[in-house]
Amino acid sequence: MLAITGPNNAGDGSKMPSSFGDYQVGFRLGLPIIKDKLFFFTNMEYAERTDPVFYNAGSTDSNGKLTSLVDNATAEQISQFVKSNYGFDPGTYGSYNNFSKSQKFFNKIDWKINEKNSLSLRNNTVISQATNLERDARKLQICEYGLYSEKPSYQYGFRIKNAFQ
Numbered sequence: 001m002l003a004i005t006g007p008n009n010a011g012d013g014s015k016m017p018s019s020f021g022d023y024q025v026g027f028r029l030g031l032p033i034i035k036d037k038l039f040f041f042t043n044m045e046y047a048e049r050t051d052p053v054f055y056n057a058g059s060t061d062s063n064g065k066l067t068s069l070v071d072n073a074t075a076e077q078i079s080q081f082v083k084s085n086y087g088f089d090p091g092t093y094g095s096y097n098n099f100s101k102s103q104k105f106f107n108k109i110d111w112k113i114n115e116k117n118s119l120s121l122r123n124n125t126v127i128s129q130a131t132n133l134e135r136d137a138r139k140l141q142i143c144e145y146g147l148y149s150e151k152p153s154y155q156y157g158f159r160i161k162n163a164f165q
Contacts, residue, residue, distance in 0.1 A: 019097050021050040036112065043106040050097050055135040057093040069140045079142070090142045100130035116163045124155040 026045035033040050057075035059068040070078075075093035082090045105125040112118050132147040 017052040019050055019052045019095075021048070023048045033109075038112070039110040041106075041108045041110075043104075045104040046102070048099070048101045050099050053096045053098060053133050053135055055140070056095050057140060069138065075140065093140060093142050096133055098131050098133060100128070102126065102128040118161045120157075120159045120161075122157050124153070126151075126153040128152075 024045070024047045026043070028041070028043040030039070030041040032038065055068050057068055057070050058072035059066070061067050070093075072094075079090055079093060082088055103126070106123070108120060108122040110118065110120050129150045130148070132149075133141060135141050
């Protein structure tokens with residue numbers, strides 16, 4: 001995956017993490033099936049993105065100073081406490097990447113029935129997946145509390161145009 005990112009304007013000298021990625025591709029095609037009578041159009045888009053989550057347990061700056069809410073040892077103690085007392089694995093407190101992926105399709109057929117009537121059929125399809133885990137300097141969320149969504153959407157439609165004279 002190729003990621004093109006702009007300069008760091010925050011002024012802190014930090015670099016974009018290597019796990020960041022943003023990829024998008026698509027195409028469209030339109031053509032007559034029967035000249036001046038029947039037309040077909042299609043469009044497809046695919047997108048995929050990976051965003052590293054910041055403020056992981058044990059995160060440090062370039063000088064080795066702790067920048068996260070807790071260090072790795074404390075996070076591990078909390079994790080072990082939850083596992084042994086509640087029988088629940090809370091997930092990771094370390095590095096984690098959010099991701100999103102979507103596929104979008106649009107298809108349409110236009111039929112000019114005669115000089116006064118036409119018919120359009122269309123389909124929109126979106127298939128998407130995404131995760132979301134947010135951390136900040138005042139709150140350490142562990143992986144098990146992140147969100148995951150998978151949402152397919154299908155829409156169909158038709159339109160009849162009619163010109164009365």
